[in-house]
Amino acid sequence: MSATASVAAEGIGVRFLFDRHRRVMSPMLAGVRGRKTEVWGLREVGFVAGPGEGIALLGPSGAGKTTLLRAIAGIYRPDVGRLTVRGRVAAVLSTEAGLMPTLTGRENASLVGTLAGLGRADTRVRMEHVKERSGLGSAFELPVSAFSQGMQARLGFAVAEQSDPTLLLLDEVHEALDHEYREVVERRAKRIIADGGIVIATGHDHDLLARFCERALLLSNGTVVGDGPFAETQAAYLEQPQA
Amino acid sequence: MPRDLARTLARHWDVLVSLTVSDLRARYGRGRLPFIKWVLDPFAVVGVYLILTTFVLDRPGENPGLTITCAVVPFQLAMLAVVNGMAAVSARRAIVLNMAFPRALIPVSSVLTDAAVFSASFFLFLLMMAAYAVLPTPAMGWLPAVVALNFVLAVAWAYPASLIGIWFPDLRPFLVSFVRTLFFLAPGLVTLAEVHGRAHNLIRLNPLTGLFESYRAVFLYGHAPAAWEILYPLGFSLLLLAVFVPVYRREERQFAKLL
Numbered sequence: 001m002s003a004t005a006s007v008a009a010e011g012i013g014v015r016f017l018f019d020r021h022r023r024v025m026s027p028m029l030a031g032v033r034g035r036k037t038e039v040w041g042l043r044e045v046g047f048v049a050g051p052g053e054g055i056a057l058l059g060p061s062g063a064g065k066t067t068l069l070r071a072i073a074g075i076y077r078p079d080v081g082r083l084t085v086r087g088r089v090a091a092v093l094s095t096e097a098g099l100m101p102t103l104t105g106r107e108n109a110s111l112v113g114t115l116a117g118l119g120r121a122d123t124r125v126r127m128e129h130v131k132e133r134s135g136l137g138s139a140f141e142l143p144v145s146a147f148s149q150g151m152q153a154r155l156g157f158a159v160a161e162q163s164d165p166t167l168l169l170l171d172e173v174h175e176a177l178d179h180e181y182r183e184v185v186e187r188r189a190k191r192i193i194a195d196g197g198i199v200i201a202t203g204h205d206h207d208l209l210a211r212f213c214e215r216a217l218l219l220s221n222g223t224v225v226g227d228g229p230f231a232e233t234q235a236a237y238l239e240q241p242q243a
Numbered sequence: 244m245p246r247d248l249a250r251t252l253a254r255h256w257d258v259l260v261s262l263t264v265s266d267l268r269a270r271y272g273r274g275r276l277p278f279i280k281w282v283l284d285p286f287a288v289v290g291v292y293l294i295l296t297t298f299v300l301d302r303p304g305e306n307p308g309l310t311i312t313c314a315v316v317p318f319q320l321a322m323l324a325v326v327n328g329m330a331a332v333s334a335r336r337a338i339v340l341n342m343a344f345p346r347a348l349i350p351v352s353s354v355l356t357d358a359a360v361f362s363a364s365f366f367l368f369l370l371m372m373a374a375y376a377v378l379p380t381p382a383m384g385w386l387p388a389v390v391a392l393n394f395v396l397a398v399a400w401a402y403p404a405s406l407i408g409i410w411f412p413d414l415r416p417f418l419v420s421f422v423r424t425l426f427f428l429a430p431g432l433v434t435l436a437e438v439h440g441r442a443h444n445l446i447r448l449n450p451l452t453g454l455f456e457s458y459r460a461v462f463l464y465g466h467a468p469a470a471w472e473i474l475y476p477l478g479f480s481l482l483l484l485a486v487f488v489p490v491y492r493r494e495e496r497q498f499a500k501l502l
Contacts, residue, residue, distance in 0.1 A: 016500055026497035028490070029410055070499065074343030077496040091341055098341030102269040114261035115344040 005087030005166040005198045007049040007072055012081030014042040014067050014222075027079075041067035042222045045081070051196040054189065056209040056230055058202075058237045059219035065202040068219065069093055069169045072200065087197065090116065090165030092173045097156020101145035105136055108144055109159045116163040126162045134158035135181065149176045157185060166197035175203050186211055206234055248347060248488050255345050262335075262352035267359060269334070270327070281363035289315050289367060296432050304433055306463060309371040313458035314431040316364050317393045318451065321400060323357035324350075325422045328401035329408030329415050336502050346495040347488070350401035358394060368462055380465035389457045389468065392477055396454060399480035402487040406494060409501050425451055434459060450476040 017030045018037045030036040042064045049055055057065040070076045071083060073091040091098075098115075099108045109130045113123035131140045134155045144152060153176040160168075174185045189199045189212040203209055209216075209230070216233035218226030220240070226233045252259060271277035292311045296304070304310060331353040332339065332346070339346065372379070400422075407414055429451035430438055438446060446452050453476040457468035 024500050026410075026494055026501060028494060028497075070340075073341075075340065075499045089343070093341050096337055096341075098338045100265060100269055100335075100337050103265055107265060107268055111261050111265045112338070112342070114257050115338060115342050120257045120261060 005049075005051055005196070006084070007047075007086075007167070007198065007200070008082075008084045009045050009047050009071075010082045012042060012045045012071060012078040012083050013040055014071055014076050015040050015079040040222050041076075042071065042078070045222070045224050047217060047224060047227060049198050049200065051198065052193055053215060054193045054199045054201075054213040056201055056203075056206075056213035056216040056233075057219060058206075058216050058226075058233060060240075063219040064222035065219055066093065066171050067222070069171050069200065069202065072167075073169050085167065087166035088117070088163055089167045089169065090160040090163055091169040091171075092153075092156045092160045093169065093171040094173070096152060097160065097173060099144045099152060099156055099159070102143055104143055105134065105140035105147075105155050106131070108155065109162065112159045113162050116160070118163055123162070130158050130162050133161065133184075135184075150178055150181075153177050154181050157181075157188075161188065165192065166195075168192050168197065168199045168201075170199070170201040170203070172203045174201070174208060175205055182208060210234070247492075248351075248484065251345055251347050252351060255348055258344060259348050259352055259355070262348060263355040266334075266352055266356040270356060271360075278363060281360040282366055284360070285312075285315055285319055285364040285367050288319070289371075292432055304437055306371075306375040306377060309368075309375050309377060309463055310434055310459065311432060312367050312371045313462055314426070314429070314451075314455040316361070316367060317454050317458055318426050318431065319364060320354075320357055320361040320393055320397045321451070321454075322419075322422055322426075323360060324354050324397035324401040325404040326419060327353050327357055328404030329412075329418065331401070331405050332409050332498055333412075333502060339498050339502060346498060347492055350405045350491070351398055353405075354394065354397045354401050357397065361393075372462065377463065382461050382465050382467055385457070385461050385467055388473065389454075389461055392457065392473055392480075393454060396450060396476055396480045399483040399487075402491050403483065406487065406491055409494075409498065425449060429455055431455060434463075447471070447475070450479040 016039045017025045017027060019025050019033060020035055025033065025036060045068060057068060059065055067076060070093060071078055072085055073089055073093065098112055103111065106127065109127060110123050113126065114120055134140060136151060136155060139151065147155065153173050156173060168189060174182050177185065186208065192199055193212060199212060201209055201213060213230050216230045217224050218233050218237050226236045289308065289311050292315065293308055296307055328350055331349050335349060404418065407418055429446055429449045435452060435456050453472040457472045460466055460468040460472065
């Protein structure tokens, strides 16, 4: 195990503020406007993830799974608590996966690679590899707006992977993928874990999650209500009364 | 804070270039057509103002085409900085919602994209100088400084524009009208020397006045720009950056929630 990835969350909370028209506001704007309603997407969330762990986030829609992944990816900064993330992070948090629809697959790969911390020259060197991994062939040179959801997910995953992540975050993306590419994602996730990295994934395909996640966190209303081996946590989730 | 911004730019140069290149493709597409459009846009604007001043208002002045070009071209960059600045964050919604990267670069990359359009419109200066038989003078040596001033002013406007675009998207038309008004509250269609009375002093408060007159000094008058023509817009821009860059840096943490 050579990778050094870790995640430590101590009582983190992510808050959303709304004005009276139900539009989201920033705290600064809320301070000026006065009236506000607040909703906590995450509240008092605490857990530690260490090298070589595969963790599934389970819970119903709106439980806070995506919010937690976005916080770990550095997209949402926690409003309270402390979140320490170490490692090269790659996030595929929607089927669009950060892809700009007007750009081609190649242009998106170049942009996302550079944003992930690779130099432009480095991104160019890796380009053919990304193209090959995506399995898109000549469609790689077409605008992403012409792609199906599955093709976008393929590209999103291949593009995110180019930075050799030690911390991979997947948000239901694999569910848009075909059977063949799901196996690619699964193999890659297992490889990252075997190399000492961390994979944190959400999704409703529990069979797939179970294959690379030994541990699961159960979320409900933005709070972690269960943390343990996948099978036990999954059983606890399935026993919950479904809305 | 402008120093803090400069450090961020230097550290993330590759990111800035990538954002700009992708923005150029996303906004203007590929091929030669966008370049032709960039060149033709200022031609059309100058043409309309030329007809207005020469025939409708009958105030042609000296070398009216070049006089107007010296205002329209720099104003185009400032205007694009505001218009595109307001949409800069939401146009990058996909990456803002999926990745952590220095969001402080977004307004700068938006202005760099606009600068490509701006550079294409420099053909118009050459054409107007040829049309009025105005020869280049040593004052042309000031052009890089004047262009840099233009760029700094555009960046300084892009930060508040980006914030307004994300805080109050409904105010976009109002802000565009406000900036357009600033053009007419500066010596855009005639030189400053042709504006008399109290207005002559008052319009100097508009940072665009110094900018327009700096271009005229370089292309039309053939002497170095007056110190105030450079320093006043520069000071104004630095003040805007000092106020709005820290506000932007604070707000950028909330962008993913606000989109």
